[in-house]
Amino acid sequence: MRTLGALFIIVLFAWPWQPAVAGDDCADGRLSPARIVGGEKLVLSWTGKVNKKMATALDDAFEANKHRVKSVELSLKSCGGRVDYMAGTIAVLHHIKETHKLTTIVDQGSTCASACIPIFLASDNRRAALSSLWFFHRTWRRKLTGGVDEVQTGAPGKSSIDQFHDRYYVPAGVSAEWLKRLKPIIENTGGYWQTGRDLWESKSGIVTETIGDVLLQEDRTIYLAPAPGCTAMCRG
Template identity: 25%
Template sequence: MQVLPPTGIAAEIEALTRADNPTIRPDTLVIRLVGRIDVATATEIATAWSERPDGISRLLLDIESPGGSLAATEDVIRALAAIREQARIDTLVRHGAMCASACVAVFMQGEDRAAGGASVWMFHGVCYADSNIPSLAQTGRFLDLLREAGASEAFLCRLEEEGFVTTAGKLWISGYELFHLYKANVITRLLEPWRRESPTLPERLPFEAR
């Protein structure tokens, strides 16, 4: 995660309802966010929500992202806060998906925060462009976002005390480790590792636990 917007491919936003996938609840709009969080992401999420069909009272944010800039992340959090005033927000990181860096703060905006035990998570300090040395002040801003969303204080202290966010480097862990070993309260529910499929035709990817 960088203080300033990074270069790279911006996130793709796709909005889905039950009309697109029968495993989606009738009251739910799924917003699938894949890619880097950038300056346009907050506006795109807000637009997708504003264009939702009648009868939608829940947003499920399905995320797979390497992160993005701190400023863009704060914009996304503000956009989600506005949506939360009128709807429930849940978040999802699928088995095999990655939620790295700034993505974690966005994921934590959900009430039910579901993730696969085989998902991939990465934590590091906030750096200025062309540097891998964390800015302690900007990293503190990021940790406050996690703290305000309910992350375990013991986990946040560990990130700092063990140098995971205060020195150059990256901490890579699985969803299982984040939930069971670090007890971070980032993930509130692990997805089941086994999902039955039709023996004849592949199912559409379900969005709800069975």
């Protein structure tokens, strides 16, 4: 019995989905090493909170490679962060768009919540998996002073939903009707979860191109669990 328990633990930690959950979308945010794909596309991937380092990290990676590429692809997996850090990151993405084609991506099973969403919307080309997860809520600007995002608040902890949407959602082509339905939900609740499929089928305008839920084998490394035993069948 003890042997079977040990084998179960080995299988659990070696199961194929284990690498997919390794990145924590609420950990301290970090940028993975930049890659150039196909000789002309800069691929960037951010995992974790939108923090003070995000804008600088993206800008540094772009500046170091901008003369070698024609386009930039930014993959996001984040539970959000402070509005001022978000605004700084968006400014960097707008700078990138001045000279390069920019695409933002939220992959299968990844989350883009709160401050991550306006960052995703900063691109004109926005790809998301049908199985991605999204969380919308009103902005909370506790202990922040000044108009860092040009959205004025009446008091700490309160914000103008309309002004926030007008600044970050409407210019991206998000549906006015969809925003009208969203406002009372996030105004009167703690927030609103959606999937990529929900956003696409409701014609929200958040996503401009969908990514299917089937992940091809050549797209990732497959990890196989060690077999607890081998019969004549598996020996051939």
